[in-house]
Amino acid sequence: MTAADWPAWITHLPHFLDALLSGAVITVIVTVGGFVGSVVLGILFGAFSTSQSLLLRTIAHIYVEIFRGLPLLTVLFIIFFGLATIGIRLDPISAAITGFSINGGAYLSEVFRAGIQSIHKGQSEAALSIGMTRMVAFRYIILPQSIRVVLPPLANFAIGLLKDTSLASAVAAPEMMFNAGRLVSETFFATEIYLLVAALYLCMSLPLSLATRLLERRMARAHAQ
């Protein structure tokens, strides 16, 4: 069999893989950036929503209700195109990370709120009784215990986020789906290219998913003790 007999798309494969893998790198960067941003905002607003202060609780409530009610794509367009009209010009990757963080933060703040509230009241009382301020008690006593509780939903969120980053193609962030679209319009091998993309997504999400399952099993065992 000579090279001429091979399906035409095989000869393009190195070129496809090159473009898709460089896209995958951006996908990972946006996922990690968006995840870290979401967790930071989630902890912050989760703490706000369980705070003693009515003002902080209201701020958290407004944030959650607004961003939980908006499609991710709308948020991304506002950040990328909308902010540009008032002079704040973000590059596509930064805009995507910002959008995913704000949106994910609203979702995760509810997860963290539930996690924080699941910690027995006696824990913060004990922390206060040895002279901790509410802030110190949160940082060293409540938060570490809440994070254990929310690890499984956090891992699920990470998998969801990995897939959602494909939306960043809409603001021209050169992640995997964006590069795939470009390849398709150049070569018209839509089926082959998108199957390749699917395989590459699975290469990233399956290990994450496996890690989540292991984590959940470990947590279940810890609880059973």
Added chain:
Amino acid sequence: MHDPVQSIETNNAATDGAAADQPIVRIRGLRKSYSSLDVLKGIDLDVRRGEKVSIIGPSGSGKTTLLRCINRIEKPSGGHVYVDGQLIGEKLVGDRYIDMEDRELARLRAGMGMVFQRFNLFPHLTALQNITIGPMKVLRMPATEAEAAALALLEKVGLANKRDAYPEMLSGGQQQRVAIARALAMRPKVMLFDEATSALDPELVGEVLSVMKQLASEGMTMIIVTHEMKFSEEISDRVIFMDHGAVVEQGSPGEIFRTPSHLRTQTFLRAVLGRQAYQ
């Protein structure tokens, strides 16, 4: 806005100053209500330095709430608490009492150790870390110093070999002893015990009581809410009987347990101790 508040506080400290004969805990007109329910109906109580005071009474009498209002884990609805001459949780500005900032209240709470019925050890920390975290994060003690002090305390409560155990690996009695060590690590002026043995299996009560006895013999000021009448009789300088949010009577253990003057005290003790104690 902060300056006048600050200077008033210093004034208070100066005038209230910690004279040796002054009560270490002074409670005045302490009230607590939840909507229409009055849990504490104006409690006045002084505790001397080094005194051991037991608070007994039926459940719902307000004894636990009283204890929790002393270190302001629970915010009283009225009245005032002074520890070592220092007003707890409030500041007198002009003739008005205003709430203290979280940071200041925390500093004062550090001087009052509390032991809870359900231990409330931090489950994500080892026995040793449970004890060192207060000194390290509140008193900013260096780790090596905090650990040395914590090990000495574990030794004292007989658990030096459990330093690296997590709470879930400890028995209730062991957890409560670690909890006592955790409170002691802050070098408190007064220790508050909230039914410290009520959640324990009967065979584990003794080990916790013996740690408390040792502490008493070392001169610690202790306020003990308890159902252990025998222990209370043995250890207390004074016993306080509470019912329906008020102090019904108080006196030496002999007076309260042998010759209680109020009918309610007699009824309660008869129910708790059984009739034979009065034959």
